[in-house]
Amino acid sequence: MEPVFADFSTDPAQLSNAVVAHHRCGIAPSHLALGAGGHIRLDFTVDEREEIAEAVVAVTVLGASAPMDVLLNGKSLAEQLAIPGAGAHSDPQVTVVGVPGELLRTGDNLLEVRNPEGAEGLLRLRAVTVAPAHDRDRSERAMAARSARRSVVAFGTEVRAAGSTGWQTAPRLLFHIDGGERALPAHLSWRGTDGAEAAIGLRADLSGFLGHRRTADGAVTEYRGTLADRWAYPEGTAGAPLHRFSTEDGIDGTWTPSGELRLLLDDGGAPVERVTWTDRRGTTASVVLSPGGAPAVQETAGELRDITRAVTGVEASDEFEMAGEVAENLLGKSRSKWLANDDTAELEFTFDHPVAVAGYRLTSANDAPDRDPEDWLLQGSHDGGHWTTVDSRTGERFRQRHETKEYSVASPAPYARYRLSITENQGSDQIQLSRVQFLACAAPAAGPARAADFTGYRAPRGGAPVGYRGTTVPGGQEEPEGAQAPAKLLAGDLGDTARGLDDAARLIGKLAEYLKHS
Template sequence: MQPVFADFSTTPAQLSNAVVTHHRCGIAPSHLALGSGGHIKVDFTAEGRKEDEEAVVTVTVLGPSAPMDVLLNGKALAERLAIPADEGHGDPRDIVLSAPGDLLVAGTNLLEIRSPEGSDTLLLLRAVTVAPAHGQEEARHAVAARTAHRSVVAFGAEVRAPGTTVWQPAPRLLLHVDLGESALPSHLSWRTADGAEAAIGLRADMTGFLGHRRAADGTVTEYRGSLTDRWAYPEGTAGARLHRFSTESGQDSTWSPAGELRLLLDDGGAPLERVSWTDRRGTTVSIALSGASSAGTPAAPQPGGELRDITRTVEDVEASDEFAEWGEVAENLLGKSHNKWLAHEDTAELTFTFARPAAVAVYRLTSANDCPDRDPRDWELQGSHDGSHWTTLDTRTGESFRSRHETKEYPVASPMSFARYRLSIDGNNGSDMTQLSRTQFLAADAPASGPTHGAADFTGYRTVLGGDPVGYRGTTVPGPWSDAPGQQPSQGAGEALQQLLAGDLGETARGLDEAARLIGKLASYLKNS
């Protein structure tokens, strides 16, 4: 018989050879929660099985959890089965039950898992599998492969100062590491361009992590996270800092192709500078990205590089004040018209957020249409990754514009890559208002000849389990790799689907007959809802 999988560790659930309905059931990102009297029903087929072939039912639960009843085609496999306490850790546990061959029928079968009436705790279901007794190992490998396929993972993160009891929210952690081997990471450490560092251990089922981190200012905290979203690549990567590298491995001067590496690790801070990880197969990798620039290490433009206007990549601009009544707002600074921004103050701040981190090499300011005493005179241009810690990149005092709508250009001596830039105006030419007509930001492109032959965008090493370390290097695969948004579930069925568990049925139907059967069952559920 074909193994049955109903994996509730992601939304939508991953289903194979199964249609699932539910009652009194809450759908969480990593499990189903059954209240008192709640149940799920797993509808599956057992075609091609041998006569009286025994099957194994595995129910994966999170603890502490309520007792449960398990029925196959109306016959009890377990009644009020108590879930042993696990000291509150909440790690997934497998409850394995034998299903005698005479309980299975050729064709449609129904597995029910119930939370008994009167239960005062929730039954937390992580996954359900039904497989032939002789095929359990194959089923486990299939589940592992399915899990590895959903390799883009988002965690809600928290930090806690050592010696304290209260966890504080932290930016989410978005993760995707793929060497082309369908092996998820088990341990991960990284450093970002501002000097911040972190190291984490990940749960085997990727539902959470625990570790520590050191912020750019040196503050050390505990660090933990729990699964919030999970996707199959490229879903979940839209707008993210995804790297794709063509890699080589070797020793000394002998190098050979080693496939593609996809790397996405975004903790809400600065871009990656280096990262190390060990995956579930025991492969260890450590790389340093040559394009990253740490705090205090300028990402200076290369000689011969051209300047490129990146103002269009600014996705948001905020001002400490603006004259909204007359439409003289900060957004006007990004346009080419002679509209302007006006603030009712002699000092002001403008914060520009880019779609992705950029190293500004030159910025331009254009004076407005009137009142020269409103022109900025003294200011600082600052950069930040998180909007809290700022680095001063350029300071100007005693500046003046000779005419209206004049554009002046200011080079940045030591460009560094930041996601946010702030123009902090400390004074103007005497007015109680401050104004500008336009701001522009330019970055330095590499020389047209490109990097020298053999240069790599990362360098490091790689070690397989039981082997010796070998060199590992990669060059960037050019292209817009984050332009494939995740598919959104259709809303056309509306309330009719409220009792039918939303699931990814992409691997459910193995043939036309099976597809027709499933479509018929789904239609029946919709009709009777």
């Protein structure tokens, strides 16, 4: 009997040896919601070469749930079955129902899961599997393996300060960790190059996580996330800081090849320098990335390029809107200007990705030299709440109008936001500038720098740790050929389902009938 499962925890659903139709059913991102009188029908096949004395149906439901009826080939297996332990905030619950072997037919079979007429509440289905009783985990294993293929995971996140009751929106968390085991993380922690740290525990169905964070300046918050999307690699990784390593395991000083590790972790902050994880099989690994990495092409020492075009927005503490002298003018090449009606001011620039500003230019405006900035700070931030000073200037003077002066940053580090905080001008009660430009070291055409190596360890469940090291794969951010998109809801996965063209034709015909009458 081929593994039979319908996994509704993602949209589109993941199906194997199954075609699914539904009635009075809403499709949510993480489940199917059956109203009173609603049902799903799962059409699957049993191979004539296998005799099954008994089978089991496993139904996974989410949260507070209505009772359910389960039928196979028109025969009732369970009626008004209550879901034990299901509550509004409970983990997904699995209910197992036995199936006498004589109810299974060689060839086509039809399994129905219903929310009975008149029932109160919704029946929220996460997954349904069918398997022989002697190998009852067969379909769950196949479903887990399919789920592991969708190993690029994105979460919407929130943070809450100690003692606070309100959650604040935080940057998206995106990760992908694959060392060939096809097992998703259960626990994950990391540290950024700026010293910020986080650790999270992931729900078994990856619907969310809970953990804690510490920012670069030491502020501690609770940290939680809700599943936003999942993809099969390499989908979802475009433009992300993906590392690919050729790895080795070390035992007693002897190193042997151990395959490839793909590592991506982006929390909207500084690049990661250390990542530790435990996967669903209990394997633990921890790696520290070596800083930097040789660029693909040789750069000219000291050469800078203008990256102002990467700024997606600028906000000012004040601007003279009536005269059109707004902060947006600072990003253009015209001789327009920005004017603030105050003797101190702040300008905040947001980039489309974290950039390491190595220098910047300020251009004076057309008139009133006493409005020119004299003292200021340039600061960087990952979240817009915590700022690090990257450059400071005092006693600066512009000798003429529309003069451009360039300033260097001693220790560039990547930030997604930069703030120019002007603390003193030349004596006026207003401040003005004509233009602000940002500069970075010339980058290779191959994209952002990647870590050259890593060192660490890993250990299987209950086993001794071994050395673990890796070297960057050349062209490590290129997408492999042959990547496949996930299956569509109701379509099934004919590659896993059909043993031949006849089976494929049969399933396609059934799918067409379902769609015709849905």
